[in-house]
Amino acid sequence: MFQQAWVMQLADDLNRHVLASFDTVRCASRPAGLSAPQACGALPFRIQRDGTWLYRGTPIRRKPMVCLFASVLTRDAEGAYWLRTPAECGTIEVEDAPFVAMELHWSGCGREQVLSFRTNVDLVVCAGPDHAILAEWDVPCEECGTGPVPYLHVRDGAGAYPIQARIARSVYYELAALAVPGTCRGTPCLGVWSQNVFFPLSCLPAGDGN
16 A cells, blocks of 8 residues: 655655656666566546646645656556656556646747747656657647647657647647648648647648648
């Protein structure tokens, strides 16, 4: 059973500046001779859609603690989210995406433009070949309400399911302002360039196909 002491141990680890050693921990890649983390089952954590982390229903207010938990967050081949430390691991509940892209910075223009996002846990991710912006852009405008919800690929999971950040609505509007006409799979659309990759965001409005 998950114990309160595990949370306190992580806090102690943070104070000893071992954050960097946690974010590369994976059960499948542990060196020979080291025992696998003890499986704790379902942990009493939940990440809300707005990026708030809850522990037993109570928001975690200490941002350094949230950032530490985020650094040991993984995703398995079935799409389940796990917190993994060298000693213990367990699944947690995630309402939507575990992170939220809160800020956008850009430089350059055209294909050479670089879009950099800062998440709610202070990860900086530059969209490009390894960090795609994903949106259901081909949904007709009258069916998508205020527009498709885009996501940013933060890092790979263990299988086909990545760990993503939901792009906040205010950031989406900034992206929309940078959008230019393009094509995806032969279909005209609006999208943005970053590091020579075109990311579609929405269908072209009727009459703007050319």
